[in-house]
């Protein structure tokens with residue numbers, strides 16, 4: 344009986360990978376039949392929070408003339424209907440090759456100096472706001488104003504807005520680099536099979552009261568979901584590319600942080616499914632809820648995070664405020680310099696963590712996989728651990744956390760997920776299945 348259940352779960356997992364059967368697609372030039380089918384696929388029924396109610400279909404209903412293959416930033420913006428994010432016409436956008444957010448009007452790559460306001464230089468900024476000179480208060484005055492104007496310049500260049508009823512699919516080897524997909528105030532968006540790299544900020548802000556010693560903070564996520572619903576982010580790979588944080592300088596004694604989140608869900612967004620993605624070597628990964636204010640986020644921020652690989656990431660895997668967040672069957676491969684925590688339990692958060700597998704370097708304390716950011720409870724079950732080359736074994740993360748930290752977190756987050764496309768796999772199978780199918784380049788197109 345157990346074998347039958349496992350077999351059914353594996354078949355269901357494979358079906359989840361390939362998606363629901365697609366209706367016959369109209370011919371679009373230069374696209375294989377499989378690519379056409381994948382572009383038309385909707386989120387499978389019950390596959391996480393994005394499947395609630397009307398589900399998530401993206402651009403499945405696109406007319407033939409709204410199916411485009413894009414190879415440049417300008418083509419991407421045009422295919423999405425322009426920069427204003429109000430284009431709700433169903434559309435399917437295939438990305439071919441590398442699209443760089445820094446591509447200027449003539450196609451040549453801009454650099455940070457091209458985007459800087461005339462009043463801004465990093466040297467000037469560092470001289471003005473050195474805590475030894477300026478003190479530990481927020482920067483203000485002409486240089487900060489010039490930095491803010493520079494950020495506005497960059498936002499117009501590297502932040503690509505995505506309208507409602509849109510599917511974006513990467514063709515084989517497709518890459519979005521140096522840009523942010525901004526999904527804001529829209530519904531029904533699908534992003535699949537893309538490699539997203541190095542959404543860098545040319546003009547990080549110095550935040551002197553963030554943490555004990557201040558921090559540099561960046562503005563740009565790889566994907567931001569704000570004030571939106573029904574978003575499916577599936578089979579993508581997120582990295583910092585050839586611009587890792589480890590290569591950045593230190594200013595004011597703190598790392599100059601040019602990157603922000605991989606997939607942040609904030610500002611009352613909800614009904615998001617993040618499945619079968621690979622997040623590699625990133626710092627701040629997935630922030631769900633950006634403010635402790637008890638207000639419009641209450642009852643929102645519902646996100647499902649399943650079958651993802653978190654590989655060498657440092658924190659926010661995810662970090663949650665307010666939301667009911669289902670975190671199941673993910674493989675966490677963690678440890679090494681800078682690792683902070685995996686699950687962030689924030690204000691009124693309700694994380695349900697089930698059948699996740701943790702492969703840890705020897706120096707990680709299991710009690711530190713959970714971080715309390717003002718929450719009270721977390722449901723956690725079925726976790727397995729392999730650490731420092733030892734054997735795999737079941738592990739009680741919450742018990743380890745509570746034994747080492749106070750106040751304790753309650754073991755019941757108060758809800759049970761029902762939006763699951765398949766029964767959960769036995770946890771020991773999770774690394775195998777996630778390793779085989781998660782990330783860009785695994786869908787058959």
Ligand code: CA
Pocket residue numbers: 562563564603604607630
């Ligand atoms: Ca962010």
Ligand code: CA
Pocket residue numbers: 744745746747748749750751
């Ligand atoms: Ca305790």
